[in-house]
Amino acid sequence: DTGVSQDPRHKITKRGQNVTFRCDPISEHNRLYWYRQTLGQGPEFLTYFQNEAQLEKSRLLSDRFSAERPKGSFSTLEIQRTEQGDSAMYLCASSLGQGLEKLFFGSGTQLSVL
Amino acid sequence: AQRVTQPEKLLSVFKGAPVELKCNYSYSGSPELFWYVQYSRQRLQLLLRHISRESIKGFTADLNKGETSFHLKKPFAQEEDSAMYYCALSTYNQGGKLIFGQGTELSVKP
Numbered sequence: 066d067t068g069v070s071q072d073p074r075h076k077i078t079k080r081g082q083n084v085t086f087r088c089d090p091i092s093e094h095n096r097l098y099w100y101r102q103t104l105g106q107g108p109e110f111l112t113y114f115q116n117e118a119q120l121e122k123s124r125l126l127s128d129r130f131s132a133e134r135p136k137g138s139f140s141t142l143e144i145q146r147t148e149q150g151d152s153a154m155y156l157c158a159s160s161l162g163q164g165l166e167k168l169f170f171g172s173g174t175q176l177s178v179l
Numbered sequence: 180a181q182r183v184t185q186p187e188k189l190l191s192v193f194k195g196a197p198v199e200l201k202c203n204y205s206y207s208g209s210p211e212l213f214w215y216v217q218y219s220r221q222r223l224q225l226l227l228r229h230i231s232r233e234s235i236k237g238f239t240a241d242l243n244k245g246e247t248s249f250h251l252k253k254p255f256a257q258e259e260d261s262a263m264y265y266c267a268l269s270t271y272n273q274g275g276k277l278i279f280g281q282g283t284e285l286s287v288k289p
Contacts, residue, residue, distance in 0.1 A: 068222075096275060105188070107265050107279030108223070121276065156223070160275055167213070168277060170223040 069171035071157050077177045078147055085143045086174045090159030097140050098168065099132055100156040101125065108156055114140060147178045181206045183268050185280035192256050193288050200251040200283045202240075202266030210268045212242055212249040213277065217263040226251075226264070236260070256287045 070089040078084050090097050095116050100108035111130070112122045116137035126132075129147075134140040144151055154175050158168040182205045192198055204210060214226040227235045229242040229249060240251045249266060263284050267277040 098276060105281070107183075107185075107267075107282045108277075110276050110278065113276055158223075166275060167225040167228065168275070172222050 069157055069159050069169050071155075071171035071174050073174055074172065075175045075177075077179065079179050080149060081146055083143065083145045084147055084176065085141055086155055086157075086176075087139060087141050088157030088159075088171060089139045090157070091169055092138075094159035094161055094169070095137065096160045096166075097134055098158040098160075099140070099142050100158065102154040102156055102173070103152075111142075144176075147176075149178050152176055152178045181210070181268055181270070181278050183266050183278055183280035185264075185266055185283045187283045188281070189284045189286065191286045191288065194258055195255050198251075198253045198256045198260070198285065198287075200264050200266075200285065202249045202251065202280060204247050204249065204266075204268050206247075206268060206270065208270060210270050212240070213267045213269065214238070214240055214249075214251050215265045215267055215277075215279075217265070219262070223265070256285075258287045258289055261285055261287045 072087045098113040099111040102108045110123050111126050112132050114134040117134050129145045132142045154173045156173045157171045160166040160168050184203045212229045215223050216226040217223045238253045242249050263282050265282045266280040269277050
């Protein structure tokens with residue numbers, strides 16, 4: 066297992082377009098988290114799943130954002146009608162979910178909205 | 180609301196000098212505190228957590244509930260310690276999610 070995998074690594078899009086990112090967690094991990102990181106800031110929590118259930122969404126996650134984890138394995142994060150303010154690094158992390166286990170992070174998807 | 184503050188954006192020291200990266204948090208309960216590190220062109224990874232009371236790569240951190248701090252320390256910095264360091268907080272009733280500080284860039288000069 067090579068760890069948490071994210072695809073694509075980079076995405077350039079025009080304002081108003083829809084984009085979708087994918088995250089493949091470590092295989093036995095039941096918790097999956099999405100974070101957003103902008104330049105000079107720490108990662109900000111967006112949402113998390115336990116298996117296929119989305120248990121929490123941050124206020125940062127506007128109606129244009131939607132995340133799914135249909136079979137409790139990989140997850141997708143979709144942003145509709147992208148705005149320039151959506152430009153950021155989108156990080157995925159996973160954990161075994163037994164209490165406060167450490168999170169394993171992916172390399173992230175760098176989104177640039179022109 | 181929970182918050183983590185790292186007051187220094189950049190900390191620059193010479194090799195062999197002591198290092199202290201500051202972290203303060205606000206939370207009324209009993210949090211779990213972590214330090215994560217990101218080396219150049221690598222992914223974010225756990226450095227240490229307070230509950231483990233361990234020393235990793237010579238770094239230690241002590242939770243001070245009175246001062247609500249979790250400063251990261253190393254007595255003798257090495258060039259390979261240069262990286263971004265993030266302090267993070269989690270609580271048992273929040274599903275393990277982490278709340279991160281803004282990060283401190285540590286630069287160790289030869």
